[in-house]
Amino acid sequence: MNLTEQLHETAIKMGNKPAYYFMDQFSTYAELDGAVTKFADGLSKLGVKKGDHIALLLGNSPHFVIGLHGALRLGATVIPINPIYTPDEIGYIVNNGDVKALVTLDLLVPLIEKMHQSIPKVKNFIICETPQGQASKVDPSALSAFSKMKSFTRVMASGNLNFKGPELEEDEIAVILYTSGTTGKPKGAMLTHKNLYSNAKDVSDYLRMNENDRVITTLPMFHVFCLTVALNAPLMNGATIIIDPKFSPKEIFRLAKKYEPTVFAGVPTMYNFLLQYEDGNPEDLKSLRLCISGGAAMPVALLHGFEKKFNVIVSEGYGLSEASPVTCFNPLDKPRKAGSIGQSIMNVENKVVNELGEEVSVGEVGELIVRGPNVMKGYYKLPEETAATIRDGWLYTGDLAKKDEEGYFYIVDRKKDLILVGGYNVYPREVEEVLYNHEDVVEVAVLGVPDPNLGEAVRCYVVSKNPQLTEEMLLAYCAEHLAKYKVPSSIEFLDELPKNTTGKILRRALKNQVLQT
The missing domain is CATH 3.30.300.30 (ANL, C-terminal domain)
Structure with a gap:
């Protein structure tokens, strides 16, 4: 099983259920699955083949969800890129990642027109229409002026619902996530279909996500935290995601009041803004059964302040791109420990070791290492970096941590200067x-x-x-x-x-x- 197969299975079981809400409109699982299939076929008609690399230079939108799963259904490898990166940063990832097709928003067409000659391997630029209610800077009819540009809508419309994608092996590369390296150049973490599927399923099961959940998806989809925890994990068991293009406290409270979400995932900064928002009414968040925090350690005072004001538990976790990303979460059936990243999730093993790779005693500080089906295959085109990071099946995170007598882990400091x-x-x-x-x-x-x-x-x-x-x-x-x-x-x-x-x-x-x- 893989992510796109799971999406199809969910669509068969609960096709009429909303898969997502976006700009106050919704799409069912059947509609989403159909769009994914048609986009996959449309890509194939452009000459995109299994194993080719496709970049998504997009923010939070249905285009991202369809682009991701459509490419996966075709057997292509997806490379998400932060759309606010500079041309130099985008160019490096696109060229290093051997990208052959790039999906982006029409607002970025002027950027693409300026830099397309510096990314010659890209054969097709697939342009997504700006969502209704936002101002577009590009006339869709002008796309024909640049022969490599294609309309996302037309690519999808050219596809057939009868399209059957190729067989996918679990160890084939599904996504390459570029993460900044200590040398200053980003490194591409190669995540397989097994990596992503196993982590999404384990997270979904660990957090007890189900078809009755509604998850606010405001974290950036191009980031692995959102990709697994607030996108793929909810879709795994038929939950509904509420797609928020850009975080703002005002919009989160509006969405919460209208859609009564049950799960919110964010970084500590977001919780801080929500807590300090003067017009934030605790009554609007009363439907939440769980808040998830990651990306950085949450100050204990902030955690307690948020929980007290909004009467909801905040479960901190830990992850990194190279682990798809989640390795730890505070469990839901045991006390949440403030300041802790929690315990190992199912099927994943965490350990704290010394410089010799030997496990240290309870309470002693060492490097956190991880083992499980979620650990990446390696860094793209960097065998030496891969060998230094993955040793004897263990992923060395570079983070200093300690473990208490109940198996709760605590991040103490960054081993590197992150x-x-x-x-x-x-x-x-x-x-x-x-x-x-x-x-x-x-x-x-x-x-x-x-x-x-x-x-x-x-x-x-x-x-x-x-x-x-x-x-x-x-x-x-x-x-x-x-x-x-x-x-x-x-x-x-x-x-x-x-x-x-x-x-x-x-x-x-x-x-x-x-x-x-």
Whole structure:
């Protein structure tokens, strides 16, 4: 069994049940399954074959759901990409991922027209119409001016409901998720059909999702947290997802009042905004039976404050792209422990080890490693990185953790210098590489600093050879080359950066300096 087969089985059993609501309209499981089949056939008529790579440069929408499952039904490999990435970031992933077809929104057509020559492997650009109620910048009739561009609607309309996709093996690659690497270049985590199906099923069963659940899907679908927990896991057992294109407290309360959701999944930043929203009425969230938090550790004060105000339990979990992503959740049939990521979910084993790979004692800090059917096949075209990350069947997460006597795990710190901005991963080296390309920058160090709204913010320390260089100039430069959430919140100029005797820049010394101020 795989995700697209499961969707088809659900459509057979409960075809008239709403699969999703979007812009206050709904589509049934039968309609969704039919759209998926027709889109898969439409892709095949464009020459897309089993094993080809298709990128989804989309936000939360039915287009994403149909594009994802349509490509999977054809046997293609899907590469989700954050649509707010810069042309440089998009171009790298598309080229490195050997993408042959790209599905995106018509609002991004001007971007595609500017960069299409730099991504020559892409043979078809499939353009999705802007949802009703949002302003489109593109006349659909103008798409013919660029021969590689096709209308999503027309591609789907060209498909046949009798289309039968190829046989899919469980170890074949279903999705490649690009995650920032310590070298500054994203790495593509190859997730198989078995990886994604097993994790969606285990999460759905662990959280007791069923056909009576209605899940608010406001986390970005291109991110693995949403992909599994708020998209595929609900669809696994016939639940209904309420697709929210862009998170805002006002819209979440409106959706909650109208559709009476039972499950909400978000990152701590979202919970913070909901808690602080002045017009937020606890009565509007009374239908929730469960809130799920991930992407970053939730401050205990925030967790308790949210639970008290809205009278709902927040279950924290843990995951990473390389594990499809979930490995731990606080169980529903046992006490929730504040500050803990919970226990291992079914079929997944977590362990805390020392530098020799030996399991440490209860309460002792070590590296968290994971084993299970959800662990990736490896990094795309990076065999050495794969061998360093997966050893003897265990995925080494790079996160420091400890376990208590009841099997609850706690993330203590990041082994690497990862910065979490509103639940998004930012690696210092990635930002440093951009700044080092500036002609006036001599040295730079990037680190995360506490931020009351986003959890962490990116701060840079720069040594410049040009006394006329200003913080505003460098921030503008960063904005040209980095996604918005990766752009530093502040830049400080120093005469020199602290280093050890070998010349290595000491980020920890800078962080200590921040904490003392």
